[in-house]
Amino acid sequence: MTVLTYIGITVLTFLVMEAVTWCTHKFVMHGFLWYLHEDHHQPKYQGVFEKNDAFFLIFAVPSMLLMYFGVEPVLNYKLFIGLGIMFYGMAYFLIHDVLIHQRFKWFDKIKNPYLVGLRKAHKVHHKHLGKEHGECFGMLYVPKKYFNV
Template identity: 60%
Template sequence: MAFLIIFITFWAMEFMAWFTHKFVMHGFLWNLHLDHHVPNKNSFLEKNDAFFLIYAVPSWLCIMLGSMYQTYTVMYIGFGILAYGIAYFLVHEVFIHQRLKWFRNSNNFYLRAIRRAHKIHHKHQGKEHGECFGMLIVPWKFVKQELKKAKA
């Protein structure tokens, strides 16, 4: 049961992240997200990194309170949010933006599709006209393009 709750929470976070990215980051908190679209090469950190707390705090609270009060479902939800946060760090920060140089030579079609969709998202430097707000679920057209390349 624990694995199922963590798994469902992880994938629910993809939709929560999409919604937050589209309507909060590209909405009323654009001033925090702006430097992610127009990065400052002189700094490793961005104001955009503050969004980490938006997800880290609820995860921590769910894990802490769930374990303190033995409400394990709440604790497992916290672990699902944490798992998504780890995936976000590895996929978005490390793989896509290369903030750490760990996964530079990946040639997997799905990972290339993720990178392509994110590149399309960043072609718009303003908060309007954005597309591809998700991280792990990408439009099928990008997966098809990368599958074609892999077969060629």
């Protein structure tokens, strides 16, 4: 495979992860694993970590395994799928935990219309404290109605 193919696999995996995240958030986090996600919908964090942070492992473990098996015995496509998942996880951390929830005060004065729209959509998602009646389950794709157009 060529370098462009590997880059394409990584980018495609990153993009597909938005759909995977949406489905996981709607049907797993707001479904049978609500007990792990519920504390995330409470008004204030009760410490540095919340049970919801366990989902980091749910996504990180497959990514690490794919990267491990993607270099042995020879470099192959699994590494680049793992990298796509890892890059999405890094974006998720920066967007969700840093920008939206301000768990770290790195980007507290954002004026970019797209990023402001992301924050608005996520606030709408969190207005529901229960697992029912949710909306805006994705992270990077946000409906137009949340942007000042």
